[in-house]
Amino acid sequence: MFILFCIITTKLTAQTWIDVTQQYIQNPSFEDYTACPQSNSAYPGSMWIDSVVGWYAPTQGTSDYFNACNTFLNGVPSNWIGSNVPSFDGIGYCGFLSYSLEPPNYSMWSEYIQSTLIKPLKSNTSYRFTMRIKRANGFNFAVQNIGANFSENANTGFSGTKPYNLIPTVLNTSGFLTDTLGWTLVSGQFIATGNENYLTIGWFGDTISSDFIFFIPPDIDTTNGDSLFLTETYYLVDSLTLSELIFDIENFNVNIITPNGDGKNDYLDFSVYDLKKLSFTVYNRWGNKVFNSDNAQLKWNGKNNDGKQLSDGTYFYLLNATLESGKQITKHQSITILY
Template identity: 30%
Template sequence: LANCGDTTGAVLGIVVTSSASPLLYQWQDALGNPLGSGTANLINVGPGTYSLVVTDSNGCSSTAGPFTINSTVGVVASFTADPVTGETPLPVTFTNTSIGAANYLWQFGTGDTSSVISPVYTYVPLGQFTACLIASTTSGCSDTACTTIDIFINSVFVIPNVFTPNDDNVNDIFTVQAVGLKTMDAEIFNRWGQKEYEWHTTNDGWDGRTASGVPAPDGTYYFMIKATGIDGKEYFEKGSFTLIRSK
């Protein structure tokens, strides 16, 4: 036997039984040259063909073999990825730089795979993904290399300066126009500093009604908004906007 990438191998597991002990073990190569093992196991020898001559105490000999140790080719998996971080959707070029391999299996960390030597893969979901290359030989030796791909989205945060809650289904809700926000806490106040409404999600807003459910009158209102983007950017905004109810 020989392990992947090894330059030496071994012959192991030979069992010899005899009533005429002790037994003498002599290994020899394909040319009959003796090897100095002295046991039933042959270790740390190069590729080639070997035989074992066993001699008992009566001088009787028997030969086992030949045994063949094949050479094996090592494999090293390696690659580059460009880019390794960016905004979705992000095409990533994987360049295969493996050594000694004949077959390739790419695992992109999303459940998708490829057997192309050097693929281009587009990441759409947000998050961190472990991309791996399994490089293997025809004899079954393999090696694995991995890297991390980080996909994000740049947050966008826009606050309107007017809204018209007149039930015409156009601009009826005061809401933050946002992309890529992870958290949001918003409060709406009237001109006397009384809180009219608050919300704590990224997809809520104010429909123009007071805390008691009564339509708020036309006029100027004030907001305080805190938010955090998926990209880690933090926002704190305060200001005013106009409520116009008349059609």
């Protein structure tokens, strides 16, 4: 569990990231299936991606499924991509063409995977989403704009295989995804609106012209000397996680406050916690009580009970809180006021 103490915002609180993957995302490492994949997907009759429990292809793009239950083309770790392509964890992963120009008309082709969330995300709540991405060896270019989109609607109304022109909720920020050996972490934080019911993963862009880097030299047209590129690249995805940021007074450990009105660390905010009762008392270095409150919604900005700003210096506080669950929390330590 990762604990974060905010020191660069208007209010000071203790916050904790908790793993809520299993509460929201079905089959997050693609382990479970209804049928072992026997080959790559083919629309419409052999969409093996649809055999992944909780997941499916939202368009006619033929995303693929790989699992150790298969020992040939779509196995793990050996498959049509290579003889040693292990998963990040477990025995399964999914694959998709992020972008391709398909002959004879060289129309755009992008593939996606999608899932219905177990329940909607919470309104006005901070989440952190992560996934592992690997570029498949043997394809001649790489892209950057691999991401994830949390949406209210399923986005399945798109016909054909054109890329989604959507703004992703989480987007890769580590540059071109070129690694074919390791799994690259793609992660991001966002605040949910509360209407998110679906998760879609793939390439998010409206043109490839600004999102590609080539690895394999082009063929040369012997008639005119033009360079001929096969524009196609394929990615694997594994190990999805979702964490929720909660306010956690049990880890409250704030020791500085700067109530100078600059919008940074101006006050201690107890209103964000699920408190039934609160007793908060501040003492100066001589042990004299300079402030106390029983307000469970308290936002203390360094003033005494007469409303006057306390002087710079070190003080001590005693915090007794009762959670709605009835659990008692006691904290006592120093706190410094700076202007």
